[in-house]
Amino acid sequence: MLGPVILAASRSDKMRRFISAAPGTKQVVDRFIAGETVDQVVPVIQDAAGKGLEVTLDVVGEDITTPEQAAAARDAYLELIGRLKELGLGTRAEMSVKLSMFGQSLEGGHELALANVRPVVEAAAEIGTTVTLDAEDHTTLDSMFAIHEELRKDFPQTGCVIQSYLFRTEEDARRLAAAGSRVRLVKGAYKEPASVAYQDKAEIDKAYVRVLRILMQGEGYPMIGSHDPRLIAIGQELARQAGRKLDEYEFQMLYGIRSDEHVRLAAEGHRMRVYTAYGTDWYGYFMRRLAEKPANLLFFARSVVTK
Ligand code: FAD
Numbered sequence: 001m002l003g004p005v006i007l008a009a010s011r012s013d014k015m016r017r018f019i020s021a022a023p024g025t026k027q028v029v030d031r032f033i034a035g036e037t038v039d040q041v042v043p044v045i046q047d048a049a050g051k052g053l054e055v056t057l058d059v060v061g062e063d064i065t066t067p068e069q070a071a072a073a074r075d076a077y078l079e080l081i082g083r084l085k086e087l088g089l090g091t092r093a094e095m096s097v098k099l100s101m102f103g104q105s106l107e108g109g110h111e112l113a114l115a116n117v118r119p120v121v122e123a124a125a126e127i128g129t130t131v132t133l134d135a136e137d138h139t140t141l142d143s144m145f146a147i148h149e150e151l152r153k154d155f156p157q158t159g160c161v162i163q164s165y166l167f168r169t170e171e172d173a174r175r176l177a178a179a180g181s182r183v184r185l186v187k188g189a190y191k192e193p194a195s196v197a198y199q200d201k202a203e204i205d206k207a208y209v210r211v212l213r214i215l216m217q218g219e220g221y222p223m224i225g226s227h228d229p230r231l232i233a234i235g236q237e238l239a240r241q242a243g244r245k246l247d248e249y250e251f252q253m254l255y256g257i258r259s260d261e262h263v264r265l266a267a268e269g270h271r272m273r274v275y276t277a278y279g280t281d282w283y284g285y286f287m288r289r290l291a292e293k294p295a296n297l298l299f300f301a302r303s304v305v306t307k
Contacts, residue, residue, distance in 0.1 A: 003291040007191035010287030024303035031256045032289045034278045038083050041278040049092045052266040054273040056094045061101045061281040070103030074116040081123045090127035098134045099144055110143045121155045132159035137190040138166055156180045163188030164208035165197040173211045177218020184223035185211055189288045209234055216242040225252040246270060
């Protein structure tokens, strides 16, 4: 019940100002956001590497309103990649990007987002790593998949995300499960209408299994993006049935969520990548994390009240 309300609030400027200014917010935000600057995230990557974990880095931000902000987003990723190169961390870290932050929703946004993301993908390839295009709300996906296809002509390792809550996803998975592709499957974190998405948790989970089976039986590289213990076990079983070795798929989880499980799966020999978000424009990302688990909201409310 609370999830959709929080997701609606994630789009409100008034709520953004209120929550950003509330005392106690930072303490809760810090659980999900690894820092504000590149300098603050570097030790987090090093710590993850020490535990046998890989990372995918997200410079938080979305819903920008000017081409200058889109260019600044591109530059923030280029700065990050420059630091990874200096530190020799390119092989441990890949990047996750939201095309809305690169200008996708502005006028001429499709071309603008492609023009802004291309240099990031290029720079990532130069240091031996890659970029995954996150999936945002369903209205953005045709553009995202077209940009993904375009980038893959020069950078075939570019990944993308699909969401099991959408009716379209099984078909997308069939198209994407081809040799050389990298596809992260998640349940989906946006408020979507019943005309395009399952609303019932059990239906979303069942769809997750159907789509994961398609990816595992295909020829691409599946990335299992979930903290759900049942789906993680099913993922391992589907990989086994498809005859995949441990380096032919990976698990991905979010920084700050089920951290013991990150380490446990890595210790079992699985490739585990932690989606590590950092930066100052954390509001949208943070609100989706609250919506996923209403208990987080209670914790948040308590820390605001007790400050
Ligand atoms: P759930 O059933 O929601 O959670 C299972 C268990 O995990 C819960 O019982 C709880 O113990 C724990 N848990 C889950 N979420 C939280 C939380 N916020 N706080 C505390 N505990 C929690 N969504 C998109 O729409 N587009 C994307 O590009 C995208 N990228 C993602 C990348 C990664 C690596 C991951 C892991 C998720 C991503 N998501 C994305 C979010 C995803 O769609 C889900 O909203 C999110 O993962 C919660 O679903 P779940 O599979 O973990 O299962």
